[in-house]
Amino acid sequence: QTVVTQEPSLTVSPGGTVTLTCACSTGAVTSHYYPNWFQLKPGQAPRALIYSTDNKHSWTPARFSGSLLGGKAALTVSGVQPGDEAEYYCLLYYDDTWVFGGGTKLTVL
C-alpha cells in the first residue's frame, strides 16, 4: 500500500517563509503524481490551493506556491499570515488511485 508522508507539524513566525513537503513510499515524486495541496480549517470546507504540482486556482493567494523539491512535492508559503494557521494535506495520484498524505499542522507564532 502506498504511503504518503508529510511533516506532522511546523511552526513559523508571521511574515516568515515555510516549506511543507510530501514524500511517497514508491520513490521520488514527479509531475506524473499530479500533486494537489489543500488547506483545512475547523468548521470550514477544505480549500484547494495547488493542483498538478505548481498550478494555482483563481482563489489561491499569491503567497502560496507549489514545486518539486528533492524528490518530494512541496508547498511554500511566503509572507505567512496568522490566518494561514491550519492543517495542510497533499494528495498524490499513483497506480490509478489517489492517496492523501498524513497532513501537516502549521502553527503561526
Added chain:
Amino acid sequence: QVQLQESGPGLVKPSETLSLTCTVSGGSMSHYYWSWIRQPPGKGLEWIGYIYYSGSTKYDPSLKSRVNISVDTSKNKFSLKLSSVTAADTAVYYCARSGGTEWGYWGQGTLVTVSS
C-alpha cells in the same frame, strides 16, 4: 459558483449500510470526476473513491469490497454507500469535484457516527 452539499443520516448502526448524497449546484456534472473523502476524528484525510459523470468508478483498494458510488446527472447528485460499517467508519465525510488531475471544489462535510 459551484457548490457541493453532503446530506444523510448522522447516525448509523454497526453492520448496517451508510448512505450519503452529494448535491451539486452552480455547474454541470459533465466531464468531471466526483469523489468521496473522509476524515476520522483526530486523523487525516482518506480518499474513498470517485465516479466519472459517465458512471465509471474507482475505489480505494482497502474499501473496495464495501463501497458503491453512483451518479444521477439528471438530478445533479451522486451518492455513497458503505456497507457493513463499524466504529472505525465514524468520520466526517466530504464530497469533492476534480477535473482529472485538478481538484477544486469541496463540500462542507457531514459527520457520520457509527454506534448502536
